[in-house]
Each structure stands twice: as structure tokens, then as C-alpha cells.
Amino acid sequence: MARAGLTTERLTRAGAELADEVGFDQVTVSALARRFDVRVASLYSHLRNSQDLKTRIALLALEELATRAADALAGRAGKDALTALANVYRDYAREHPGRYAAAQLRLDAETAAASAGGRHAQMTRAILRGYHLTEPDQTHAVRLLGSVFHGYVSLEMGGGFNHSAPDTQETWSRVLDALDALLRNWPAPATPSTETVTGAFPDGP
Amino acid sequence: MARAGLTTERLTRAGAELADEVGFDQVTVSALARRFDVRVASLYSHLRNSQDLKTRIALLALEELATRAADALAGRAGKDALTALANVYRDYAREHPGRYAAAQLRLDAETAAASAGGRHAQMTRAILRGYHLTEPDQTHAVRLLGSVFHGYVSLEMGGGFNHSAPDTQETWSRVLDALDALLRNWPAPATPSTETVTGAFPDGP
């Protein structure tokens, strides 16, 4: 009987498409087999197991995202770069929700080390060059940006912003304005504020 | 034979504990039945199905979070309130990772409307009173804060911040400093910058 021509790569790509269609956690070895019109057991020659499939989809997504990010950053700096990078994540999540979810999969240390994850941190760090932050503030800022990008995209996709007035695109622009302003004027560590105490009641009532 | 005394509430609470122990998406009707030393089918008198169980755990988590948030905000304002609210989310996620994951579950519109979700938005809005923002900036800021809190906690729990130098507590403090500074000095919408263009090459090369 004719062969289906399965390969790990083809399965991974099809898995990514499936994820975008039905959601990453609905991605199942069975569903993938159905899509290739092949028996389930046949996939186990190409994939170690279900977790292996999911990991491969995650790595694919991280790669795609890193490539898009690198393209977007080329030739840009400052707020222009900030906006471009932020939009890469947001647009990718909208175009490929399943892959974006996959990119959030927790990888074990070795796999993570071999993934495109490191490049993402590097690129976020790159856009900070325009803002003249020095360590450790640079790392703080990298983490903040990652948090905002991921948090915003994740809440927006979850429908958390659908309920009220200003549309989410408007908010997104203003959030990027705000981040730009913040990075241009990164505050020093707050000194534990004693002023309210030293006002009316220097040593308490 | 003696009855086990199952109720929907007891099952929900036990489900939440199970989630914290093994992860929210490992929560299964079967595992819960095992925990009560009872046959699986018995749970279906108290739960419509697996999804129902997960939804109930999510609602429980949202309630608990809202209660903690309300307690934390009582009598606080300004940065003090900002920090307190932020720490509620972060601490809850660390103490109850499974419940925190549950709180992220996508609910259908009616369920969401009946949930404590609305109170969360209200409380975030409440801390902005100390910062004198008016609409629509207030909504933008609510969304930004939600994004940072959720994004940071989610990346931190995922181990995304374990790789490099400044420890995550230090970053957390500096992120809160930064948000406070940003809210005290919320920027006007950026005007499309024409300055780089009008400099050397007014109409392009």
C-alpha cells in the first residue's frame, strides 16, 4: 500500500496548523493522524510521544517568532524598534494563536537552551540600546517589556479587553507610548518613603 | 455501604488543591474520584462534566484573589496600593500555582459576567484614583497594569527569569517603581514623529 510520506518536520508543521485551528491543547496525536489519513501508531515512528510533538511545535513557533522579530528590528531604533518588536508578538499571536500558545510551553532546561528563546531576550535587549540603560536596569527593563508584551497579548487574546470602551488598538498604541516614555526616563530605585510619617506624626500617634 | 459525603463545593475545593499539587491541566475527574476513594461515575451527580469542574475551580480562584485584593487595598493609596495589589497576584500565584492557572481559564460570557472578574478590574481602577488619570487614559492604564501583573507572574512562574543575574525580587521592585513613576507622569499620545525626516532629508534622499 502507498506510503503517506510522513516526516517529523511535516508532522510538526501540520501540528502547528492544527494548533492554530483548534487550539494548542487540542493538538493530539490522534487528530494529527486523522489529518494525514493514517493510523495513529504510524506517527510513533516519527515522534517519541505526544509531549515530543508539542515541544517541536513550540520550538517551531519560537523560531518563526525570532525570525520575524529579527526582520522587524533591522534598520530600526528607539521607539520605532520598540513598536516594531511589540507588533511582531501581537500580530503573530493574532495570526497564529495556537503557535503563540505553543511558544509559551514550558521547556526543560536543555531544550530551552537550544531553542530560539535566547534570541528573543537578545532582541529585546537590542531595542534598549536606543535608551541608554545600563545594567542592572537593562535587565529589569527587558523583563518589564517581556511582561507587558506577553501579558497584553495574552489578556487580549483571552478576551479580557472586550468589555469596555476604548478599543484595544488604541490602548496598545498608548501603552507603547507609555513604555517609550518610561524607558527614556527610567526612574532610580524608590527610596523607602518616610515623608508621610515625618509629616503629621513623626513617630506615630 | 457508607456514603462519602460529596458535594459540589467539596469537589471544587479538592480540585483546587489538586491543581496546586499537580498543575491545573492535570486536574481530571478521575484523579479527583481517586482522592475521595470513590468511583468516577459518582462525581457526575455533582459535576456536569470535566469542563464544569475546571470552571468551578477557576471561579473559586477568582473569588479568592478578589478577596485578597480587597483586603490588601483597604486603607492604602498611591504607590502603597499599587504595590499591595501587585503582590497579591504574585504571591497568590506562588502559593497556588494551579489555582492561578485556573483563574486564567477562558470563561464564556455569562459565566465571566457572574464571576469576580469584574471586581478585579474595579480594584485596579481603584488604585489609579491616587494618580489622577481621566478616561480614556484610566482604561489604558488599567489594561497596562493588568498586562504587567499577569505577564510578569506568568513569565516568572514559567522560569523565564531564572537565567540571569539580578534576582527576580529585585526586578519586581524596580518594575513597581517604574510603573509608579509612569502613572505619576502619564504621557500624552505621541505625535507621529516627523523630526528625523525634517532633519537631513526633508523629503527623502
Place this chain on the structure above:
DNA sequence: TAATTTGCCTAAAAGCATTAGGCAAATGTA
């Protein structure tokens, strides 16, 4: 063409979700 490798198959076991129908314990009623 013959030998070997490789790819997809059948078969089977185990776990989870879910429904149908039954018996016994708990509760309400005379």
C-alpha cells in the same frame, strides 16, 4: 535481482470522560 532498511499497518492494553440503570442509605410522611 537479492538483501536490507524503513514506513505504515494490525492488535492490544491502559487511562480518561461520560451515560444508563440499579440498590441502598437518608429523609420525609402517616
Place this chain on the structure above:
DNA sequence: TACATTTGCCTAATGCTTTTAGGCAAATTA
């Protein structure tokens, strides 16, 4: 107290997913 009803947990059964073992035929190599 005795009886009737409701309620709670049970057994049984179906269907889906995961995963392993072993087989046959197609593709590749010699």
C-alpha cells in the same frame, strides 16, 4: 414506628486518546 420517596454512590458499558509490540510490503542499497 413503618412506609414511601428521594438521593448518593455503585456497576456496566461505550468511545476516545496514548503507547508498545510485532508484521508485511515498499523503498533503498548492494
